[in-house]
Amino acid sequence: MPFFKPPKNPRAASEVTKQWLEYVLSQYESRTSRKSIVEVDSFEINPGCGKCENFNSEVIRIEAEAQVTPTGGTPSPVHYSFIVKFIPGNEFEQESTKWIGAPKRELLVLSEILPALNTFQKERGGGRYPINAPEYVYGVCTSGEYVLMMQDLREAGYHVGDKRRGLTLSQLKAAVRDLAHLHAVSYAFSLTHDFRTKYPDFKETGLTDSIISTFVRVVIEGLHDALKANESKFPDLVEAIASNKDKILNDIEEFSLSKRQKPLVCLSHGDFWTNNVMFKYNEEGSVDGFMMIDWGNVGWRNPMFDLQYLMHTSTQKATRRDHLKEVQTLYYEAFTSAAASLDAPLRHWRFEDFLAEYQKSAAASKLFCVFVNLITLSEHGRIFNQGTLTTGFSSWLRVKMTKITALIPNRLISTMTYPFMKKALQIYFDDLASMSNPEMTTRIIDLVTEAFENFVVEP
Structure with a gap:
């Protein structure tokens, strides 16, 4: 045998x-x-x-x-x-993805954490702040194996929004309200349950920061090169990106560190945008139900990231221009009201403090949103891991090789990851450089321009 x-x-x-x-x-x-x-x-x-x-x-x-x-x-x-x-790809790619921790966190969220949070909000808040997600059916995350089975919400009448047009104002408000409740419930829960002690898989690691830093560097460089190929159209943006690269990286690093130092941290969805929110409608066409799906980037972090991410991946520029303050107010009031009802009042977190945190997160959030819009509006959508699975000794050996990789220092992992990310994402930056996709180009240029307008970087 x-x-x-x-x-x-x-x-x-x-x-x-x-x-x-x-x-x-x-x-x-x-x-x-x-x-x-x-x-x-x-x-x-x-x-x-x-x-x-x-x-x-x-x-x-x-x-x-x-x-x-x-x-x-x-x-x-x-x-x-x-x-x-x-998890796509060959055994080594699958195990490497699990090593980073995201698959296990998603399984934990659906199987244990969200049920615990919903029990908590029922007991303390009378069930007024439910966290709506697909029912967990089955899951395994062990060495050599990963599978997650969950409810198909389309069978229950739920639909995703239009990623190209963005969310309507009524959809946006429904998503923001439920997002605030997720953040408030998890924040209140942790005051009595110490979330990261109870769920140690959610503790941030140096590896996570190293990979994020590498990713941001690749995105900044790719964005700069794509716009430089069209420098006559965007001379100011090209110059500003080049001269502010270090500042952007430092701002993102400070925000990453602050999320562990600030008292206001909570369960963050991590990929909260049009494709990962689903709506049900009544006979009049109004939003009558809401669900959050795809918890693959879930983490314990500053809640501002989710709100920024939603606004800059899932709305048009006109919506942000005309309704940003309305959405910010809705989020703040929903968060603080829910927290107070759950015996976790935020007496020293004024609306002005919230706005300051929102602004501080702008650099990190907009950069991730540039990336999301880039790949989802490109014509070259593809799975990043594309290796082939094997069986027998070959399969066993690939799994074991990941154990050896785990011994490599984080700094070296970052160095090794850079060329892989650069190669994997180049096709999307080439698409942007070609200027043959006006919808994608407009969305990206709007985001970068807004970054300047909001003093994320200085032209």
Whole structure:
């Protein structure tokens, strides 16, 4: 018998089997009816999202027809539809992604943390501040294995917004209100439960800061080079980016450090934009339900990042120009009101203090938003990890190699990561440089111009 064992769970859509589905669905049904047995009659696998909607995961939709038999009962037909998430790439790429920690944090959020936060807000706030996310169905995050299965919200009538037009004002307000409640509930929860002690996987590490610093450097350089290729159109922007590169990097580093020093930190979604918020509508067409999806970048950090990220990835310039103060006021009042109701009043956090924090986060947030708009509006959307899975000894060896990589110092990891990021993102900066995608170009130039207007950098 070989010393390496094949995984019990699929590592990609191609490895999903009828037997595995029956095992998972039997566990799922047994939550409400002990020892239920599920027999799958048929199933099919479809894409879980469209092009330019996902870059770090393999997301699929599994639909199945099955017979469910509860203990001592008779079989009954059931239709299932679930979203399943895998880490793309070969074993080394998958294990490296897990090593950074994001996949485990997402699984923890859906399986443990959000249920705990919702119980907390029901007990203290009467259920007025629910955190709405897909129901967790099944998940595994161990050496050599990762899979996350959750509710398919489209079956419940939810839809994503329009990423090209951005959110409408009513959609934006619904998203901001629920975002403020997520932040307030987690902030209040941590005052009595000490979140990062309870969930140590959410402690920031030097590795995280190192990777973020490398990423920001690549984005700044790529943006500068793309605009320099069109310097006659944007001479001031090219000059300002070049002369303020160090200042931008320092501002982002200070903001990164401040998130651990400031008392106001909470659970941050980390990727809160149009593609990751879903709405349900009533007969009149008004927003009647809201859900947050894709928690793959979740962390414990300054809440301003989520709000900035939403505003600069998911709205048009006119919305930010005409409604920014209205949205800021809505967020602040929803956050402070919820926190007070949960016995965590923020007596010394005035609206002026909130605005100062919002401004301080502008440099980091706008840079990430430039990147998000760049890749999601490009015609070259693709998954970053594209390696091929193997089996047997070769698979086992790739997994073990990641253990060795974990011993490399963070500074060296940053140096090694830089050329990979540069190569992976170059196709998007080339798209920007070509100026052949007016929608993307306009969105990027608007963001960079706003950065100057708000004194993020100095021309």
